[in-house]
Amino acid sequence: MSAPTTPAAALDDVEEGVVLRPKFDAAGLVTCVTTDAQSGDVLMVAFMNDEALKKTIDSGEAWYFSRSRGRLWRKGESSGHVQRVLEIRVDCDQDAVWIKVEQGGGAACHTGRKSCFYRRVDRDAEGAPLLSPVDAERLFDPAKVYR
Incomplete structure (x- = not known):
């Protein structure tokens, strides 16, 4: 089943409604803050386009859009360090x-x-x-993982 990402509507509907209506920027992206579900620590900030958001919702794994590579990517596709999504939230005006x-x-x-x-x-x-x-210990060697 595909995720219900539909064009933005009236402000009240966006802020108080129950329909997912992400407000993508001019490049078609929305900022995504990713946190550790257990500790609450911020892990990363990345971007999602409509397809990445849909794939994240549908698969239960984090998908992002790489601005530098200009393509969709599943977190962990190279490293194996996949992010299993436990909860997704949007902010008040659905632009994050x-x-x-x-x-x-x-x-x-x-x-x-x-x-x-x-x-x-x-x-x-x-x-x-x-x-x-701070908390800068390396848990893996990037040179060995990203060949």
Whole structure:
């Protein structure tokens, strides 16, 4: 069964209605925030087009649209670290999607880390922004996984 992604309607219908009406941007994409269903940690932020959203809903696995590659991709298709979707939410005006997943293999980031958000913005002694690693342990070696 295909997911009911239909064109946006009246504001009240979008904000309070029960029909999924994603508001894709000019490029046909919607932002997707992906979190670990158990811990609540943000794993990644990616984009979905209509097809990726439909495949995610229909398959129960996370699908995204890669802007750099210009194509659809299933999370884990190269690494084997598939994301099993437990819940999908949309924000108030349906221009962002939030999916809660079980992360296969423990790592969501292509760098081998649990999360793509493994650096915190701090300040150096002069007050300039500086990136500091947090939760930056590599769970796999990208050079061995992405050949």
